[in-house]
Amino acid sequence: MPTIVHSDSVFRVEPGKPPDYESANPLLKLLGLVERSRLAAEREAYEAVSLQYLFPLRWLELYGPSAPDQDRLAAEEQDVKTDFQKQNLRDFRLGDxxxxxxxxxxxxxxxxxxxxxxxxxxxxxxxxxxxxxxxxxxxxxxxxxxxxxxxxxxxxxxxxxxxxxxxxxxxxxxxxxxxxxxxxxxxxxxxxxxxxxxxxxxxxxxxxxxxxxxxxxxxxxxxxxxxxxxxxxxxxxxxxxxxxxxxxxxxxxxxxxxxxxxGWDAYLSVGTSPQPHGGVGFLEYRNLFSSYGRLADSGELDRALEPYNLDAFGRKGHPSGEREPFFAVSYMDLHVMDPACGIGLHRHRDNQEAFLMLEGDGLMVIGDWAESGARTRCFEVRRLTAGHLALLKGGQLHGLLNPADQRAALFMFGGYD
Incomplete structure (x- = not known):
């Protein structure tokens, strides 16, 4: 297992003074970098919906918990699931x-x-x-x-x-x-x-x-x-x-x-079932995420548990490297995002979450709050279109912006941290 490296800084928030999300918003700062990216050929030579960006991170800072836990800045001790302030990103610096x-x-x-x-x-x-x-x-x-x-x-x-x-x-x-x-x-x-x-x-x-x-x-x-x-x-x-x-x-x-x-063009396997479950006609299926049958080895719904993690049953103190072999779901929500609406960059220490775009599209951001052992810590940005879903692991930073001039509809499911 890699050595876990947490957020480089946690900003203590004074009780009664909520964070100012209007100025220097990290989501807008990051997506401004996407807008300023320049490709070598004419714009028409690229499929815009396919573009995927990587921005390696050098430093980041999270907001700390709200009162009465404003001095509980160590992530290992932040166990109050209903305090969303402690999830939010305050600032970041990128590498070169x-x-x-x-x-x-x-x-x-x-x-x-x-x-x-x-x-x-x-x-x-x-x-x-x-x-x-x-x-x-x-x-x-x-x-x-x-x-x-x-x-x-x-x-x-x-x-x-x-x-x-x-x-x-x-x-x-x-x-x-x-x-x-x-x-x-x-x-x-x-x-x-x-x-x-x-x-x-x-x-x-x-x-x-x-x-x-x-x-x-x-x-x-x-x-x-x-x-x-x-x-x-x-x-x-x-x-x-x-x-x-x-x-x-x-x-x-x-x-x-x-x-x-x-989604429709990104899946583990695809096939056709005649008379599905004793029904009629033919059903075409796409396995998106799976931990059963011939895809039992995918591991994509697993998560590694650190001793400080709350598992699906709210327990801590796991041996380092223990895995939870399923995706625990504790909520399902529908969201409508107005034009220029964005879900800010934040993280969940413990829970996985999925974003399924129903209508419209958005710019999805998933990044690394801690070193994963697989890549240098970074933000990854790509377009999430209707019919596609993004799955993030516990601890990952994430956010979503609707940059279009029309509403976007989103189905979200997962668990709270």
Whole structure:
């Protein structure tokens, strides 16, 4: 089990003075960073609904409990389930690395892309270590546990980031499919065709031919796999040839696209049942999360219990590493979110929760309150569309914003912390 690292700071809230959520709201701060992200080609070359963002965390601060527990700042002791103030995020600081993945599509071709960025300017870790940075830095990258490759990341003046955007399409004829922005990015190296690093196409997960198959084993290393996580090992160097100061100084940063989103095109398995349960006709099913039958090994509804966790029966003091092999549900709610309404960034110490979008869509955020042992602590942001649900584990930060000009309807179920 990894050593649990909790929130870096807890802000004590004076009794009778509720937090000010209007100024410097963390949810709006984070989604403002999403808005300012810049991709290498024209906007029309990307499927907007597919874009997924990673923002590694350096520091975060939570609000403390409300009175009379305002001095109970240790998370292990915060057992009052009805005090929601202690769940809410007050502020955060990000690291220098960012990542985006999604589907690119041009003139009949559809395939994966991956963008990695490093913050420019003298306040980045790499600049401080090297004393200066030039017009390009180096990137050593391993995708999905594959062989590490060295890439050149040129400086992008528009975004103030050193950037590499890889496309899973060969360079043959690509230039003719791009607009002026994309062509310029090809010329400067911001956009690099690398099908060797991003294998697989847009049709690999089509419904046809998947009956009865475990989707986890289908194109298992596809960089846009709808179920399997994608992990990246990243190391930046001050010089483009891989020499000079590095960030991190030793080893690499482990990034992970891990958000559990399931729905019509993201599932564990799919099939058809004739006369279901003695009925009539045919029923098509999609197993989204499961801990029974041939999917009993998925482990996706389990959670690891630390000694301070309250389990489904309200008990504490578990041996470290004990697991609860089911998803306990203690409430089911319907929510309607007006345009520009957002559920703020917060966490539940103990309980899992699911967000099922019924109508409209929203920007879903799931992040790490504690080190998971699988990736560097970060925020992950992606679109949650109607018919899809996101499942978060106990302790994970999360939030949701409706950015559209129409209402969104949401079904939420889980347990309170």
């Amino acid at each position: 690395t960012r990542a985006v993945r999604g589907w690119a599509a041009t003139d009949g071709w559809r395939g994966p892309f991956l963008q990695l960025c490093y913050r420019g300017g003298p306040d980045s870790e790499l600049w401080r270590a090297a004393g200066r940075l030039g017009d390009a830095i180096g990137l050593t990258l391993s995708i999905g546990g594959g062989e590490a490759v060295r890439l050149r990341a040129p400086y992008d003046e528009e975004s103030d980031f050193y950037t590499v955007e890889l496309w899973g399409r060969g360079g043959d004829g690509l230039r003719g499919l791009l607009g002026e922005r994309g062509k310029t990015s090809l010329d400067t190296g911001l956009l690099q065709p690398r099908p060797d690093l991003l294998p697989g196409g847009g049709g690999d997960f089509d419904r046809d031919g998947l009956d009865g198959r475990d989707l986890r084993s289908v194109s298992a290393r596809h960089p846009m796999h709808p179920v399997n996580p994608l992990h990246l090992d990243v190391r930046w160097t001050a010089d483009a040839d891989g020499s000079g100061a590095s960030d991190p100084a030793e080893g690499s940063v482990r990034l992970g696209f891990e958000m559990r989103v399931r």
